[in-house]
């Protein structure tokens with residue numbers, strides 16, 4: 001159907017204007033060509049035709065064009081299963097010139113490749129096709145064109161074909177390939193070049209040799225004419241700042257950039273200022289003060305996830321936050337691990353990443369803020385924050401940086417595994433409304449049955465252990481389950497649990513009044529190793545906009561200060577602290593068991609309006625909440641903070657699925673996480689002990705870790721965590737080590753970062 005519409009001669013194609021323009025310019029010959037070839041070109045992908053398609057890729061240019069003509073008909077064969085090669089933009093005769101250099105005299109006299117070598121060629125919206133060759137425009141970096149010449153050169157980076165045996169084991173690699181074409185006249189060449197420009201290819205207009213050579217004369221008229229090429233309009237070269245971490249990738253990043261990436265950027269006309277970092281934190285400092293007018297098209301990070309994290313933090317701590325979040329970040333993976341660009345854009349080698357940047361487009365991604373509740377300090381991240389075993393490995397690995405280089409994580413991991421401590425955490429998390437929606441029925445049906453009975457059992461269990469009288473345990477249950485008590489009376493706070501249902505409301509504070517009216521309660525998840533208490537969550541449930549660069553003392557809101565929040569949490573925690581939780585058995589509670597229907601959420605397919613659409617805001621007290629004012633709690637099942645306390649080998653808060661560059665595609669940490677779904681994916685590895693850890697790590701390699709009974713996985717809007725007194729307080733944020741003091745909170749900031757480039761096909 002679509003095909004027949006496309007084929008209809010009267011239906012203007014999306015490039016109809018272009019068609020008319022180019023064909024008006026191109027004269028009778030190419031008009032005839034175009035009319036003859038109006039059907040969309042198709043390229044068979046199936047069966048024996050796969051082979052033929054591979055035979056006719058652009059790399060086979062060494063074959064005789066005449067012989068290859070025999071294959072031409074295959075391109076036009078319609079097949080329902082074939083993929084379209086786009087709409088035709090321009091067509092004509094071209095000669096593929098295998099001579100690398102042609103003298104200017106050749107050009108003007110028309111010597112060089114003869115007309116007998118010319119073959120039919122066409123440019124579509126997706127590819128350049130000549131004879132039996134197909135060169136995808138995705139692989140084209142730019143076109144070089146010398147003024148007034150008949151020839152132009154297409155610079156491409158095509159995937160190098162390997163023999164079938166090797167291709168299974170080796171990553172596909174791209175290499176530069178230049179195709180020099182000669183058109184029948186210089187006017188025709190200009191039309192070809194303009195057509196490429198219209199397809200967003202960068203045109204590198206070279207001055208006429210007379211301009212640069214000694215042949216230059218005083219003939220100013222000629223000179224002006226040579227400069228003047230009004231009919232080739234192409235995109236202007238972008239101006240970018242490149243921040244390169246020379247330590248990344250064990251010192252190889254400079255070489256990677258200069259040898260592999262810079263030539264591509266230069267071909268694409270990029271105007272770059274390259275800054276090599278001199279110390280850790282340099283990138284952050286630089287970005288926090290840089291004048292954006294010097295790099296209007298963005299900042300390119302060359303290195304690992306660490307340097308990207310520095311740049312992100314440098315941007316987000318600026319006072320001009322609206323402008324700062326609109327600055328796109330490009331990533332050239334040259335570090336030990338580049339999970340962000342691999343997971344989101346699907347590229348893991350520097351050349352593909354450079355091409356993704358050249359091709360342009362933007363991909364919005366969520367950001368998370370890790371906030372130290374006591375101090376107000378904030379560190380932003382885009383990939384993952386983790387606690388427990390992994391953060392210990394990160395910390396230990398720093399000691400071995402010089403001695404073991406890339407192996408240091410393995411060495412540190414092994415050593416840490418041998419002397420594995422126990423990690424205990426207090427966790428509170430607010431699941432997304434979808435998560436709640438999926439589990440709500442189950443919770444409602446089973447709440448009394450499961451939560452109460454489990455609690456009852458737990459507390460009896462604890463009572464027996466601790467010698468607490470049973471009656472007091474029962475009264476604890478009553479107090480927990482009673483909505484009145486849940487207002488916080490038990491622990492003497494004025495807080496109610498107010499949480500919005502959607503992360504955007506929660507984070508952006510779009511409707512604080514509504515939030516005042518709704519108040520929730522903690523959902524108490526029963527765990528055999530946990531004792532659960534009602535928890536007020538002032539800070540996490542209040543919403544007020546604030547600039548994340550300001551400390552809490554800078555805030556202009558009136559009423560309860562955040563110390564209230566901290567106090568409440570600390571109050572609650574001190575309650576926790578009185579009761580030791582020592583069991584290592586973790587059992588996912590009823591809510592955790594419920595299998596959510598994961599939804600990828602909104603997709604980024606339109607250019608975002610970055611102008612203040614999603615200001616960075618963190619949760620805080622509501623407007624008008626005055627000190628001492630008591631809000632009447634309105635229990636709502638929508639606003640559930642879940643509380644967990646106990647031993648965990650690891651707690652990971654993932655913003656995307658976290659592929660590691662070394663892994664196969666199935667080996668992802670958070671398989672259900674999506675970078676722009678307005679939620680964070682919380683992965684809890686419960687319990688302690690080497691056996692359990694080993695089992696988890698092995699299952700992770702095979703993508704089966706979520707099926708382990710002691711692994712919990714839930715999508716959340718926000719999460720608070722406090723390490724136990726004896727637990728090491730390291731925390732990794734995108735591979736950067738920080739230390740937790742007191743309680744910290746991870747919150748989501750939707751779409752606050754934009755990456756340069758669009759996801760590769762296989763990532764969509």
Ligand SMILES: Nc1ncnc2c1ncn2[C@@H]1O[C@H](COP(=O)(O)OP(=O)(O)OP(=O)(O)O)[C@@H](O)[C@H]1O
Nearest residue numbers: 248249277278279280303304305306307335336337
């Ligand atoms: N010139 C420098 N000297 C030392 N450290 C630096 C320098 N520039 C940046 N850094 C720090 O190096 C750390 C690692 O950087 P990055 O992630 O880019 O590389 P990497 O090869 O992936 O590193 P790693 O193997 O440590 O994860 C970052 O924390 C960054 O702050």
